[in-house]
Amino acid sequence: MSFDHLRATYFEECAELLESAYAQLAALAQGREDADTVHALFRAIHSIKGGGGAFGFGRLVGLAHAMETLLDLLRDGTIAFTPELVTLMLRGTDALADLLAAERDGAAAPPGLEAELTEAFLAAAAGTGAPASPAAAPPAAAAACDTGWRLRFRPHPAMFRNANEPLLLVRELRRLGPVTVAADASRLPPLERLEAEDAYIAWTFELTEPAPRDKVEEVFEFVIDDCELEIEPLAAESPVDLVPASPSDIVAPSGERPPPTRPPAEAASPVRAEAAAPSVRVDVSKIDRLVNLVGELVINQAMLLQHASILPADLCPGLINGLETLAQHSRELQEGVMAIRTQPVKSVFARMPRLVRELSAQLGKDVRLVITGEATEIDKTVVEQLADPLTHLLRNALDHGIETPDAREAAGKPRQGTVHLGAEQRSGRIVIELSDDGRGIDRARVLARARERGLVAADAALSEAEIDELIFLPSFSTAATVSAVSGRGVGMDVVRRNIQALGGRITLESRFGQGSRFVLSLPLTLAVLDGLVVAVGSEAYIVPISAIVESLRPHVEDIHAVPGRGNVLALRGAYIPLLPLHARFGVPGAVTDPSCGIVVIVETDHAGRLGLMVDELVGQQQVVVKSIEANYGQIGGVGGATILGDGRVALILDIPGLGAGVPPTTTRTIQPQPALQ
Amino acid sequence: MHNASPRASAPVAFAAPPGAGPDPVTITAGQFITCTLDAAEYGIDIMAVREIRGWAATTAIPHAPPWIRGVINLRGIIVPILDLRARFGMPLTVPTQMHVVVIIQTGTRTAGLLVDAVSDIVSVAPEEIRPVPEIGASVPERLLCGLVPLERGMVALVSLESLLTFDEEALAASADASALHS
Numbered sequence: 007m008s009f010d011h012l013r014a015t016y017f018e019e020c021a022e023l024l025e026s027a028y029a030q031l032a033a034l035a036q037g038r039e040d041a042d043t044v045h046a047l048f049r050a051i052h053s054i055k056g057g058g059g060a061f062g063f064g065r066l067v068g069l070a071h072a073m074e075t076l077l078d079l080l081r082d083g084t085i086a087f088t089p090e091l092v093t094l095m096l097r098g099t100d101a102l103a104d105l106l107a108a109e110r111d112g113a114a115a116p117p118g119l120e121a122e123l124t125e126a127f128l129a130a131a132a133g134t135g136a137p138a139s140p141a142a143a144p145p146a147a148a149a150a151c152d153t154g155w156r157l158r159f160r161p162h163p164a165m166f167r168n169a170n171e172p173l174l175l176v177r178e179l180r181r182l183g184p185v186t187v188a189a190d191a192s193r194l195p196p197l198e199r200l201e202a203e204d205a206y207i208a209w210t211f212e213l214t215e216p217a218p219r220d221k222v223e224e225v226f227e228f229v230i231d232d233c234e235l236e237i238e239p240l241a242a243e244s245p246v247d248l249v250p251a252s253p254s255d256i257v258a259p260s261g262e263r264p265p266p267t268r269p270p271a272e273a274a275s276p277v278r279a280e281a282a283a284p285s286v287r288v289d290v291s292k293i294d295r296l297v298n299l300v301g302e303l304v305i306n307q308a309m310l311l312q313h314a315s316i317l318p319a320d321l322c323p324g325l326i327n328g329l330e331t332l333a334q335h336s337r338e339l340q341e342g343v344m345a346i347r348t349q350p351v352k353s354v355f356a357r358m359p360r361l362v363r364e365l366s367a368q369l370g371k372d373v374r375l376v377i378t379g380e381a382t383e384i385d386k387t388v389v390e391q392l393a394d395p396l397t398h399l400l401r402n403a404l405d406h407g408i409e410t411p412d413a414r415e416a417a418g419k420p421r422q423g424t425v426h427l428g429a430e431q432r433s434g435r436i437v438i439e440l441s442d443d444g445r446g447i448d449r450a451r452v453l454a455r456a457r458e459r460g461l462v463a464a465d466a467a468l469s470e471a472e473i474d475e476l477i478f479l480p481s482f483s484t485a486a487t488v489s490a491v492s493g494r495g496v497g498m499d500v501v502r503r504n505i506q507a508l509g510g511r512i513t514l515e516s517r518f519g520q521g522s523r524f525v526l527s528l529p530l531t532l533a534v535l536d537g538l539v540v541a542v543g544s545e546a547y548i549v550p551i552s553a554i555v556e557s558l559r560p561h562v563e564d565i566h567a568v569p570g571r572g573n574v575l576a577l578r579g580a581y582i583p584l585l586p587l588h589a590r591f592g593v594p595g596a597v598t599d600p601s602c603g604i605v606v607i608v609e610t611d612h613a614g615r616l617g618l619m620v621d622e623l624v625g626q627q628q629v630v631v632k633s634i635e636a637n638y639g640q641i642g643g644v645g646g647a648t649i650l651g652d653g654r655v656a657l658i659l660d661i662p663g664l665g666a667g668v669p670p671t672t673t674r675t676i677q678p679q680p681a682l683q
Numbered sequence: 684m685h686n687a688s689p690r691a692s693a694p695v696a697f698a699a700p701p702g703a704g705p706d707p708v709t710i711t712a713g714q715f716i717t718c719t720l721d722a723a724e725y726g727i728d729i730m731a732v733r734e735i736r737g738w739a740a741t742t743a744i745p746h747a748p749p750w751i752r753g754v755i756n757l758r759g760i761i762v763p764i765l766d767l768r769a770r771f772g773m774p775l776t777v778p779t780q781m782h783v784v785v786i787i788q789t790g791t792r793t794a795g796l797l798v799d800a801v802s803d804i805v806s807v808a809p810e811e812i813r814p815v816p817e818i819g820a821s822v823p824e825r826l827l828c829g830l831v832p833l834e835r836g837m838v839a840l841v842s843l844e845s846l847l848t849f850d851e852e853a854l855a856a857s858a859d860a861s862a863l864h865s
Contacts, residue, residue: 298759545743591745634744634754637793638763641744649756655742 016057017110018287023050024106025356027099032359035092044081047095051077054102056228058109066105069120072127073098079131091130098123100360154183154215154240155222160208165232172209178225183215212240290386293346300336300343301630301649307336308651344534347387351429351438352380354393358400358427365404372411372422373404379429384436388508388528392438395501395512399440399524400425402497407444407522417519419443435552436530441523447516449473474514478502506662535631537658539624539650540606542587543596547620548629548648548658553608555615557623562601573600575617582607585664586619590643597621608661616664627651631658714806715831717838718785718798720768720776726805726831726840727796731787735801738782749775752797757786764795765846771826789843796846805838807831812840 030047033039055070073095079085101120108115157179161172179185190208194200213222219237226235311329319326355377366373408414408423415421425442449470456462456476468476478498505512510528529535529552537548538557564576565584574581584605588596597603597619605617629648634641634657645660715726741753741764750769754761764784768776776782776797784795812829828842 302759593743593745632759632761634761636791637761638744638751638754642746644745647742647754647761649759653756654740655754655756655761657742657744 013061013110016061017106020054020057020106023054024099024103025353026050027102028096028356028359029352031092031096031099034087034095035089039087041081044077044087048074048077048081051099051102052227054106058106059228061109063105063109065115065120066102066109069098069101069105069124069127072124072131073102076127076131085131094123094126094130096360096363098127100364103360155211155213155217155219156238156240157211157213157222158208158234158236159211159226160234161205161229162232162234163203163205165229166205167203168229168232170229170232175225175229176209176211179211179213179222182217182221182225183213186212186214188212208234214240288346290347293343296343297347297630300340304336304340304630305649305651305653307332309653312651340534345383347385348383348530349386349389350381350383351389351392351436354389354396355380355427355429357393358396361397361400362404362425365401366408369404370410371404371408373408374422374424376424376426377428378426382429382431382436384429384528384530388436391504391508392526392528395504395526396427396438396440398497398501400427403440403442403444403522407442407446409445417445431530432527436528438526438528439523440526441521443521446518446521447474447477447514448518452476474516477514478512534628535658536626537629537648538606538626539656540587540604540618540620541622541624542591542620543593545591545593546624546650546654546656547587547591548656549606549608549618550645550658550661551626553610553661555607555609557604557606559603560601560605565600575600575605577607580615582615582617584617584619588619588621590664608664610661610664616661618659618664629656629658714804715838715840716785716801717803717805718767718783718796718801720771720773720799724802724836724838725767725798726807726838727785727787728840728843729804731789731843733786733788733793736784736786736795737780738778738784738797752778755784755795757793757795760793762786762793762795764797767796767798767841770846787843787847789847792847794847805831805833807838807840815839 027047027050030043030050033043034047051070051073055067055074058066058070076085076091076095080087080091085091101123104119105115159172159175161170176185176187188210190210191206193208194206200206222237223230226233307329311333314325314329317325358377359375362373362375365371403425408425409417409419411421414423423442423444425440427438427440429436429438431437453462453468453473453476456473456479457464461476461479462468478501502512505526505528508528510526513525513527514522515525516522535548536551538551538554540547540549558577560575565573566576566581568574571583572586573584575584584600586596586598586600587593588598600619603619603621604623605619606623607615607617610616631646632648634644634647641657643660643664644657645663646658647655648658650656714729716729716732717724717726719725739755741755743753744751744763747753750766752764752766754763756762766776768774776799778797782797782799783801784797785801786793786795788794811831813832815827815830825845826842827839828845829840831838831840
């Protein structure tokens, strides 16, 4: 494993650790403080520091160490968590994230970024220690021992596996003063039973120099989870006396009443196992390959079933049964593999509180961010591509939506503005909502601005919804002064494009003076969709179920010709334009009389409802979406391709693209492909 | 079925590593698979050839130029099939079970070439490659990148890069051009 590789892994891990730290801090901010939360936070910061030390990120380690010092007092209860401390911890975590990002990108972090914070942490740790709680005094007194320390140290095999070397620890300890070492080799087995990777030897160190306890603990801080360590004052003849003094006498995090024989690290390990759900880091391309293979397997199984159905039913009943079981298993396998690709939206939502904190400070606004449904799972690719649009919407909400505290008070609202970010699964789609209780959209100003820019004719009368649509136009911004935060007018159109590229929709509701609400509706996954297989001539096409409103066989009297516009279908008082797929795609040999075929009515984002004319409906099935762009290119009206049960390729219709249409004069006829003899 | 070439006279054992492809500008000398369209022989860089398979029905692509015969499912990947004869401006191939498709890969793109048959593997030294004359060529320019005289006749080396560069503009232009002809 190369050094760069290790570095990359470290930064990846840090991203997760930061996420965990933010999650714990969010819990603490909500007043849910228990030992596990503080421990988890401590572990996250500690691990970041540990790796950072290995890579020589001095500034990072300094800050993390200060945070750890404070957290250590918090976790043993010497100091109680206050909202101010949570805020301080959040700022510290933000700074850690910045320092990490700088190290990762090889850029120099702004000087002094962490200096003030480091001091704040140390001050908080030192300041509150003695006067705030008298109970803190005994451990402080116990920490200063004037004789020296006896350390019993028994490494676990894990310590060696993590490439820690006891000799280095001894050398480190020697810096504090003279050390005598006694090795305990009593557990050493005979040579033939010796496992090279096990740990057998324990040591007792005696440090005969008065040294601060925390300095001694610091020597072992990177291995504390992987060993048994007892520290006691050298002079103490009866260690039992010391037990009530303080829980911190034992370095193990959860040590309560530590008899000398108890292995503290082991006591701590169940807590750890609970806190971190076991997970593996897998390259997405590996999962994609698996998805592909499983897709192939499902197709293959369908083919087998098709061939077997030709056989007489009583010829080999076991075969048919076996194939049906296979079908069920392969479908379950497919679902399971697809589920690997999903990820909770938490990973992107977790970045938002920081944005709100920083922006509201910058803008002089008081904003509370409420997050719900962060456990909602969605395709990994979708999650990753949500970050930018969401960041943009949130910036807009804070900059344009939420008013300053004074303005809010004048409008009879609470001084603190609220932004709500929520996710939920709703019938096969993920719906993400971002709402604020700010000033809402000033439609008069939007319209005036659009007229001024010539985006709307001066005499055009627009509905409220149409005015709201204007903000999605390229280069539209109503911010009176262009601020650094938002208002460059390169926003909402990009947001909409990004969401559409993910197969999603974005809609806006707003009430002037009361707030705005953006609703993003996204597909669960990009890799699979529920489709209706339709036949047009000799070709089969897939219509995404999510777009279908209904399908029907039209009556002749309901079809009306509109000159220059083709046919429309009268349906319950509305006229729906008909799009003959055979003409759009140039398929020969299809049904041309609308009343002899089937009309599939689909909903498009811009063109309203559209009736697709097809020959017949073949069936509904889940299809694996394959890229046709990778090896060919984009095709108007086609969003992708899939492989049907017989191994043939079928094109998946892109409904918005179909709605856009092409002039019929440029359509070409598909060359009929001769079938094999 | 895969790697089965009914009329291949040379041993067929190609395992080009993924991503391997010929140099886009200067064609490097080396081994070429020759395939036939009627009597003419064309050379395809062996490093770009992934496999050779029999012709199978394709799924038509709307608004595609006629030389795009559609797409097939190649073990889960959607691969377009080019009619090499039609691409070179000759009439469409009428495929039978005896026709073969040469699957090639250049860069990240994979495509299949419909040809009459695969005939041989030839080794070509750089000095053997002659430039393609500019005039009187029936093949659209830039699709060939060299001519190699052999004892039995001439082999025209196909520029796979230009062959597989069919972005939207090229497709539209080609579709327009063929619309004019018909």
